[in-house]
Structure formats: structure tokens, C-alpha cells
Amino acid sequence: MIKPDYKIEVIQHIHRQAFGDEEGPVIADLVQKFMALKSTLSITAEREGQKVGNVIFTPLMIDGHPNRYCFLLCPLAVLPAFQRQGVGKELIEKGAAHLTSIGADAMFVLGDPNYYTRHGFGLTNIQPPYSELVTMKEAWRMRELGPNALPGIRASSKAVEPIMNPAYWDTSGHTE
Numbered sequence: 691m692i693k694p695d696y697k698i699e700v701i702q703h704i705h706r707q708a709f710g711d712e713e714g715p716v717i718a719d720l721v722q723k724f725m726a727l728k729s730t731l732s733i734t735a736e737r738e739g740q741k742v743g744n745v746i747f748t749p750l751m752i753d754g755h756p757n758r759y760c761f762l763l764c765p766l767a768v769l770p771a772f773q774r775q776g777v778g779k780e781l782i783e784k785g786a787a788h789l790t791s792i793g794a795d796a797m798f799v800l801g802d803p804n805y806y807t808r809h810g811f812g813l814t815n816i817q818p819p820y821s822e823l824v825t826m827k828e829a830w831r832m833r834e835l836g837p838n839a840l841p842g843i844r845a846s847s848k849a850v851e852p853i854m855n856p857a858y859w860d861t862s863g864h865t866e
């Protein structure tokens with residue numbers, strides 16, 4: 691008998707619940723595709739023996755700078771009943787610590803600027819994939835992991851294949 695991979699299902703469940711009926715299934719599908727890649731880093735947070743939060747990091751390639759070692763933080767999710775209790779912060783900090791330990795230069799995110807500013811992400815000269823669709827410029831942010839890891843570099847970037855889809859980068863539906 692083949693055992694189902696509960697780990698992926700539990701992680702997908704967290705994202706489905708956190709992102710809701712509309713976005714949840716799309717994100718859960720993306721999670722499955724990310725988890726199939728060897729280069730993916732997935733970190734899960736537990737409370738009282740239950741998996742309550744997950745974050746995924748995938749490589750982000752900086753055009754013209756092949757030696758830079760960068761990651762995209764996407765997606766981050768915490769079960770609704772456990773939100774605003776520091777789980778998201780714990781996942782970001784664990785991710786930052788691990789990526790620093792493996793020599794990564796920076797991590798990038800496309801998300802709520804109010805939230806990510808509070809977690810050490812600033813504006814950057816590295817452009818996101820499909821930058822013309824990222825109309826909400828302050829939503830694209832970077833957190834350096836080494837001192838002066840990406841000094842003043844201006845460049846475009848590419849993410850891994852599952853998220854190289856314009857639909858994931860179009861912020862025109864969001865207002866801030």
C-alpha cells in the first residue's frame with residue numbers, strides 16, 4: 691500500500707485555510723509544485739504538537755549576477771486561529787537564519803508592505819519578475835542576509851518555473 695504524503699497535505703491545508711476559498715486552492719497548487727523542486731526550502735511552525743504555519747523559499751536568479759544566491763519568500767501562511775501570535779515572525783526569522791547559514795545573500799518578497807517592513811524587508815533596485823505588472827512598487831521588498839550582500843545592484847530577476855506566471859505578479863487588483 692502506498693502511504694499518502696501527509697506532510698504535503700498538511701502544508702497545503704495550512705495555505706488553503708490561511709488564503710481562503712478564492713486564493714487558497716491556487717496557492718495550495720503552487721505549494722505542491724514548489725515542493726517537487728529539490729531547491730525548495732519549506733519551514734513549518736508548530737504549536738502544541740500541531741502544524742500551524744508554513745513558509746516556502748525558492749531560488750531567485752538575479753540577471754547578470756549568476757553568483758548571487760537569493761531566494762523568494764512565497765507563500766507564507768498561518769492558520770487563522772493562530773494568527774497575530776508571532777508564528778509568521780517565527781517562520782520569517784527561522785528562514786532568514788537558515789538561509790544565512792547556507793550563505794544566501796538576500797531574500798525577496800511580494801506582499802503586504804506594512805507586514806514585511808516590520809520584518810526587516812526594505813525597497814530594492816532588483817526588479818521582480820514581470821516588473822511591469824507589479825504596479826504596487828512598495829510591495830516588492832528585499833531583506834539582505836549578509837552585510838552589504840547586494841551593493842547597489844540594479845538588475846531584473848527570474849523566479850523558478852512554477853511561479854513564472856504573470857497572474858502571480860499582477861498587483862493591479864490590490865489597493866494600498
Ligand SMILES: CC(C)(COP(=O)(O)OP(=O)(O)OC[C@H]1O[C@@H](n2cnc3c(N)ncnc32)[C@H](O)[C@@H]1OP(=O)(O)O)[C@@H](O)C(=O)NCCC(=O)NCCS
Nearest residue numbers: 708709766767768773774775776777778779801802804805
Ligand atoms: C500574514 C500572516 C502570514 C502573518 O502571520 P502571523 O502569525 O499572523 O503574524 P505575526 O503574529 O508574526 O505578526 C507579527 C507582527 O505583524 C503584525 N501583523 C500581523 N498580520 C498583519 C497584517 N496583515 N498587516 C500588518 N501587520 C500585521 C502583528 O500585529 C505583529 O505585530 P507585533 O509584533 O508588533 O505585535 C498571516 O496573517 C496569514 O497567514 N495571512 C493569510 C495569508 C497571507 O496573506 N500570507 C502572506 C502572503 S504575502
